Amino acid sequence: MSTLYTEIIQDAYKHPAHRGELPEHTHAFEDENPLCGDTLRIEVVVEDGAIADARFQGRGCAISQASAELMLDRMIGQSVDEVSVLNREVVLEELGIPSISPARLKCALLSIEVLKRAVIKDF
Amino acid sequence: MTIQQEAVASQVTTSVDAATVKQDFPILTRTFHGKPLVYLDSAASSQKPRSVLDALRRYYEHSNANVHRGVYALAEEATAAYEAARGTVARFINATPQETIFTRNASEAINLVAYSWGQTNLSPGDLIVLTQLEHHSNLVPWQMLAERSGAEVAYIELHPDGSPDMDSLDRLLATERVKLIATSFVSNVLGTLLPVKDIAGRAHRAGAVYLVDGAQAVPHLAVDARDLDVDFLAFTGHKMLGPMGVGVLFGRRALLEEMPPFLGGGEMIRHVDYRGATWNDLPWKFEAGTPSVGDAVGLAAAIEYLENIGMESIAEHDRRLADYAVGRLGEITGLSIYGPLERGALVAFSLAGIHPHDLASLLDEDAIAVRAGHHCAQPLHDLLGVSATTRASFYVYNDESDVDRLVEGIEHAKRTFGL
Numbered sequence: 001m002s003t004l005y006t007e008i009i010q011d012a013y014k015h016p017a018h019r020g021e022l023p024e025h026t027h028a029f030e031d032e033n034p035l036c037g038d039t040l041r042i043e044v045v046v047e048d049g050a051i052a053d054a055r056f057q058g059r060g061c062a063i064s065q066a067s068a069e070l071m072l073d074r075m076i077g078q079s080v081d082e083v084s085v086l087n088r089e090v091v092l093e094e095l096g097i098p099s100i101s102p103a104r105l106k107c108a109l110l111s112i113e114v115l116k117r118a119v120i121k122d123f
Numbered sequence: 124m125t126i127q128q129e130a131v132a133s134q135v136t137t138s139v140d141a142a143t144v145k146q147d148f149p150i151l152t153r154t155f156h157g158k159p160l161v162y163l164d165s166a167a168s169s170q171k172p173r174s175v176l177d178a179l180r181r182y183y184e185h186s187n188a189n190v191h192r193g194v195y196a197l198a199e200e201a202t203a204a205y206e207a208a209r210g211t212v213a214r215f216i217n218a219t220p221q222e223t224i225f226t227r228n229a230s231e232a233i234n235l236v237a238y239s240w241g242q243t244n245l246s247p248g249d250l251i252v253l254t255q256l257e258h259h260s261n262l263v264p265w266q267m268l269a270e271r272s273g274a275e276v277a278y279i280e281l282h283p284d285g286s287p288d289m290d291s292l293d294r295l296l297a298t299e300r301v302k303l304i305a306t307s308f309v310s311n312v313l314g315t316l317l318p319v320k321d322i323a324g325r326a327h328r329a330g331a332v333y334l335v336d337g338a339q340a341v342p343h344l345a346v347d348a349r350d351l352d353v354d355f356l357a358f359t360g361h362k363m364l365g366p367m368g369v370g371v372l373f374g375r376r377a378l379l380e381e382m383p384p385f386l387g388g389g390e391m392i393r394h395v396d397y398r399g400a401t402w403n404d405l406p407w408k409f410e411a412g413t414p415s416v417g418d419a420v421g422l423a424a425a426i427e428y429l430e431n432i433g434m435e436s437i438a439e440h441d442r443r444l445a446d447y448a449v450g451r452l453g454e455i456t457g458l459s460i461y462g463p464l465e466r467g468a469l470v471a472f473s474l475a476g477i478h479p480h481d482l483a484s485l486l487d488e489d490a491i492a493v494r495a496g497h498h499c500a501q502p503l504h505d506l507l508g509v510s511a512t513t514r515a516s517f518y519v520y521n522d523e524s525d526v527d528r529l530v531e532g533i534e535h536a537k538r539t540f541g542l
Contacts, residue, residue, distance in 0.1 A: 002539045004484055010540065037497060037510035038478075059510065061478035062540075104484060 008096040012066035020055045029118035033110050042114045050079045068111040070094040080119050086112040139440035141522035147172040158490035161528045166469045166516030168361050178424035182417045205416045208423035215426045217347040221405040224372040229338040230260040232357035232372035235385040237264040247273030249302040252295050254279040256310045259499040261336040285313035285462040296329040304333045308340030312500045314466030323352040343441050345434035348373045365422035368415045386411040441468035444517045448526045469516035476542045479511040485536035
């Protein structure tokens with residue numbers, strides 16, 4: 001078994017529950033990973049200061065896409081304030097891996113970068 | 124010589140014993156995750172044989188001092204080592220030492236021409252012609268020059284197989300606005316071998332100057348700058364078994380004589396007073412500041428190592444290995460290879476269902492080093508309609524067993540992803 005491509009990551013990559021569009025979104029942001037040209041767009045419905053719903057779209061590696069899936073799953077229902085404290089440790093915990101190479105860390109963190117820019121004013 | 128003797132001789136000149144060669148490269152004995160390293164990223168940077176590492180050490184232990192103006196014996200020795208290295212490089216590409224300028228790398232060599240030649244020879248409306256497959260190092264300096272000079276950049280188009288559409292070049296030349304053509308010799312993504320001598324002829328008939336980015340060619344082919352009739356040839360030491368930190372610009376003497384300096388500083392001057400300065404002779408006019416003497420000495424040792432094997436043999440070895448790789452990789456379901464059949468020592472491909480970065484990470488778990496990404500050729504990847512590809516590249520120390528390990532690694536990656 002691969003040490004990086006755990007079942008958690010593969011399952012989130014292959015069977016995402018939060019991939020798609022939210023036409024009624026109140027917030028959205030799209031960014032590119034300059035390392036590989038991968039793109040990620042996250043659309044969010046914010047109600048009463050909380051993330052009522054969120055969806056992601058984009059093309060990219062299993063790490064960036066699984067990270068988006070797992071982080072949205074974690075954050076839906078949470079308050080927007082919780083987004084600002086997301087960091088590398090939280091992402092690795094969700095991905096279920098103890099560490100990741102510096103080159104692939106950018107892929108893993110793309111989801112929270114995009115989410116922060118979507119919902120945090122003046123991020 | 125009898126026919127039989129000729130056959131034996133040609134066999135001798137086309138055989139590289141990669142297993143023996145491999146023993147000259149200490150780094151290739153490393154293991155990762157308990158598995159022996161398979162290094163398939165020489166197009167990004169080659170590994171260094173012991174003779175190059177020894178030359179570096181010998182220079183720093185025995186001959187190091189700043190070059191040129193020193194009066195003492197040690198400084199003379201360092202100067203002699205530096206200029207001897209230049210002589211070796213010049214001979215290797217059939218140039219004169221005056222036409223052989225040391226730079227930091229190929230990018231700096233191209234920037235030297237873009238600044239020095241470009242600034243004084245281009246006007247608004249002039250055309251700079253590149254190909255659609257250029258590495259950023261032979262693309263961005265010309266876009267920057269276009270911005271500064273008002274000239275425009277135009278592109279030789281590619282056929283679907285990645286070979287250049289020479290009719291598109293002729294159409295551009297027919298505008299009579301082309302002042303400069305700059306192309307790769309070998310594409311670092313598609314492996315395309317560009318018809319450099321043919322382009323040189325067309326450029327010169329149209330009165331244009333021709334620069335060749337030889338970064339992926341000089342390490343692998345016998346390159347004769349004189350015979351190819353190019354005006355500038357840029358390449359770098361670290362892709363041809365030499366150290367990082369030294370590159371080369373060959374320039375036709377008449378052009379170099381007319382060109383102003385690129386960078387100002389020590390060594391590039393003849394005389395300086397408070398009002399201004401006059402310039403040193405070639406090639407030193409283009410070498411401001413203390414050069415990377417040890418690296419130049421290391422590059423000369425690398426060239427001697429390559430010549431010992433023979434550039435014809437290396438070209439044949441690389442060609443055969445690339446053919447073998449294309450054949451083996453082509454058998455993998457879901458794998459698509461980019462580029463023409465006739466290619467340099469590299470293969471870029473994509474695999475259905477696995478992103479190049481995931482594939483490279485999975486191969487790394489099997490200690491197989493490949494490159495994934497746009498390989499500093501983002502516009503080309505846009506043209507190919509992909510954000511990234513995976514690339515395996517080969518050199519003298521690789522053989523069929525490395526390709527076999529790559530194929531096994533890809534099959535393993537597919538199983539991991541349930542494909």
